[in-house]
Amino acid sequence: MKIYNTLTGRKETFVPLAAGSVNMYVCGVTVYDVCHIGHARSAVVFDAIRRYFHYRGYNIRFAKNFTDIDDKIINKAAHDGIPWDQVAEKYINKYYEDMHRLGVQDADLEPRATGHIREIIDIVKGLVEKGHAYVIEGDVYFSVPSFPGYGKLSGRRLEEMLAGARVEVDERKKNPMDFALWKSSKEGEPAWESPWGPGRPGWHIECSAMVLKHLGETIDIHAGGADLIFPHHENEIAQSEAYTGKPFVRYWMHNGFITVNREKMSKSLGNFFTVEEILQRFDPESVRLFLLQTHYRSPIEFSNEPLEEAEHTLERFYQSLERLEDFLILPAGKLESVPPGFEDEEGILVSFKKRFMQAMDDDFNTALAIGHIFELIKEINRFLDAKPSGARAGEMMSRAKQELAEAANVLNVFNRTPAQWQRALLQIKKIELDETSIERLIEERRQARAQKDWKRADEIRAELDAKGITLEDKTGSTAWRVKI
RNA sequence: GGCGGCGUACCCAAGUGGUAAGGGAGAGGUCUGCAAAACCUCGAUGCAGCGGUUCGAAUCCGCUCGCCGCCUCCA
Numbered sequence: 186m187k188i189y190n191t192l193t194g195r196k197e198t199f200v201p202l203a204a205g206s207v208n209m210y211v212c213g214v215t216v217y218d219v220c221h222i223g224h225a226r227s228a229v230v231f232d233a234i235r236r237y238f239h240y241r242g243y244n245i246r247f248a249k250n251f252t253d254i255d256d257k258i259i260n261k262a263a264h265d266g267i268p269w270d271q272v273a274e275k276y277i278n279k280y281y282e283d284m285h286r287l288g289v290q291d292a293d294l295e296p297r298a299t300g301h302i303r304e305i306i307d308i309v310k311g312l313v314e315k316g317h318a319y320v321i322e323g324d325v326y327f328s329v330p331s332f333p334g335y336g337k338l339s340g341r342r343l344e345e346m347l348a349g350a351r352v353e354v355d356e357r358k359k360n361p362m363d364f365a366l367w368k369s370s371k372e373g374e375p376a377w378e379s380p381w382g383p384g385r386p387g388w389h390i391e392c393s394a395m396v397l398k399h400l401g402e403t404i405d406i407h408a409g410g411a412d413l414i415f416p417h418h419e420n421e422i423a424q425s426e427a428y429t430g431k432p433f434v435r436y437w438m439h440n441g442f443i444t445v446n447r448e449k450m451s452k453s454l455g456n457f458f459t460v461e462e463i464l465q466r467f468d469p470e471s472v473r474l475f476l477l478q479t480h481y482r483s484p485i486e487f488s489n490e491p492l493e494e495a496e497h498t499l500e501r502f503y504q505s506l507e508r509l510e511d512f513l514i515l516p517a518g519k520l521e522s523v524p525p526g527f528e529d530e531e532g533i534l535v536s537f538k539k540r541f542m543q544a545m546d547d548d549f550n551t552a553l554a555i556g557h558i559f560e561l562i563k564e565i566n567r568f569l570d571a572k573p574s575g576a577r578a579g580e581m582m583s584r585a586k587q588e589l590a591e592a593a594n595v596l597n598v599f600n601r602t603p604a605q606w607q608r609a610l611l612q613i614k615k616i617e618l619d620e621t622s623i624e625r626l627i628e629e630r631r632q633a634r635a636q637k638d639w640k641r642a643d644e645i646r647a648e649l650d651a652k653g654i655t656l657e658d659k660t661g662s663t664a665w666r667v668k669i
Numbered sequence: 670g671g672c673g674g675c676g677u678a679c680c681c682a683a684g685u686g687g688u689a690a691g692g693g694a695g696a697g698g699u700c701u702g703c704a705a706a707a708c709c710u711c712g713a714u715g716c717a718g719c720g721g722u723u724c725g726a727a728u729c730c731g732c733u734c735g736c737c738g739c740c741u742c743c744a
Contacts, residue, residue: 215742416740480683658706
């Protein structure tokens with residue numbers, strides 16, 4: 186298994202600290218507002234990666250935090266006139282709601298900053314004692330020059346950063362790059378008691394504290410959005426390694442951004458689309474597929490078109506799956522006939538599994554893995570086109586279904602039944618007809634067709650079409666689909 | 670200014686040395702009462718441009734052009 190490690194800038198063979206186990210920490214969200222699609226990308230991507238580790242038999246401990254105290258939360262609380270902890274609670278709940286819809290599994294551990302104040306204080310105290318941090322008027326700062334490795338993750342040197350001169354200058358700090366570990370609270374702000382007076386943790390320290398407490402001094406993987414590389418993750422390394430004297434993280438993983446008009450989607454630019462509003466227009470599975478169809482480190486340009494394409498892609502998948510299932514429920518024909526050219530279908534299945542794993546093993550290439558799924562789909566369609574029959578053909582197709590289900594389970598897309606997909610479309614496309622009335626019209630049309638009353642049959646078809654339902658006449662029955 | 674990334678068909682996108690996956694759109698075909706959908710087939714002699722290394726380059730090196738990100742809160 187190979188993972189691109191931001192620390193080295195290379196793909197490296199993944200060797201976990203303890204054989205067979207993975208300790209993984211993902212930076213979650215600061216809960217001061219609803220999630221946009223960029224947050225969703227990070228969550229979905231690392232969810233798929235986590236599922237793949239599990240599939241590969243690793244015993245994975247997966248932690249994802251909530252930053253539930255910070256300036257933005259305090260500002261939001263003041264703005265909305267509600268207590269800061271209610272702001273946090275509200276958006277944590279909203280996060281769960283959005284992510285569950287997108288098929289993101291809860292982490293094994295979901296620690297919150299405010300639940301680790303004691304641990305944070307212990308680390309800050311330790312850093313002060315070791316001379317890596319200093320106290321000024323109730324604030325505690327980490328002394329960046331005291332940590333020689335500073336800049337190793339983001340690939341920059343201290344002198345260069347100072348030259349940039351975009352750093353806000355706080356005269357009290359010994360070095361402009363020094364960052365807050367502990368911030369004293371003003372009157373009326375949330376505060377916890379500490380050796381330096383009432384205050385709250387700085388942003389970076391919570392992650393160090395939670396990693397240390399729940400996963401250990403050195404963990405296998407730490408992940409998050411690429412915008413966290415500097416300063417957040419750089420600072421985490423500095424404070425953690427200065428404190429423990431041990432390497433903090435073995436593999437750093439960072440996902441790429443979502444862009445709008447080629448610009449990074451962000452709150453400050455105002456060019457963001459919330460998960461909620463996207464899910465009003467698209468089925469969650471379409472969104473998840475859209476996110477996984479591009480490699481996690483590449484940028485994704487956001488617009489309707491690729492989401493609509495993802496819908497078509499799913500339609501194609503479920504059409505084929507339905508066809509496969511139709512074949513499987515049919516009694517196996519007496520005639521043993523595997524069409525010529527398909528004798529080695531089992532070999533194709535074996536190679537599918539191999540290629541799927543190869544793709545995922547290569548830095549979690551979900552885009553390629555999905556490509557392989559469609560190669561298999563094409564193969565299955567060709568096989569069924571050739572009108573196979575008999576027990577062996579049945580076994581081969583049931584094995585194919587099994588293989589597809591396994592891959593689908595890892596990605597958590599292509600994971601429903603064709604009927605569930607159609608029902609979901611009925612809802613998301615806001616079709617005014619329900620299943621029963623559609624079935625009733627189909628039955629009426631069937632009778633018309635039996636009497637060769639083509640005019641009436643065509644009328645019904647046109648009527649359904651106008652309402653967004655397409656009919657598909659198969660031998661002996663008629664299926665309906667939501668037009669997309 | 671410093672550091673990093675990207676540029677593959679009409680669109681999206683995988684591919685980091687061995688002769689261009691996959692999806693969407695399009696064209697042709699099969700099926701059909703006719704349709705539609707679906708399915709099958711086709712589709713880049715070519716990977717921003719130029720030069721170099723190599724038996725061999727989208728992949729490595731150099732230069733040029735264009736775009737983006739980080740350096741400040743950010744997934």
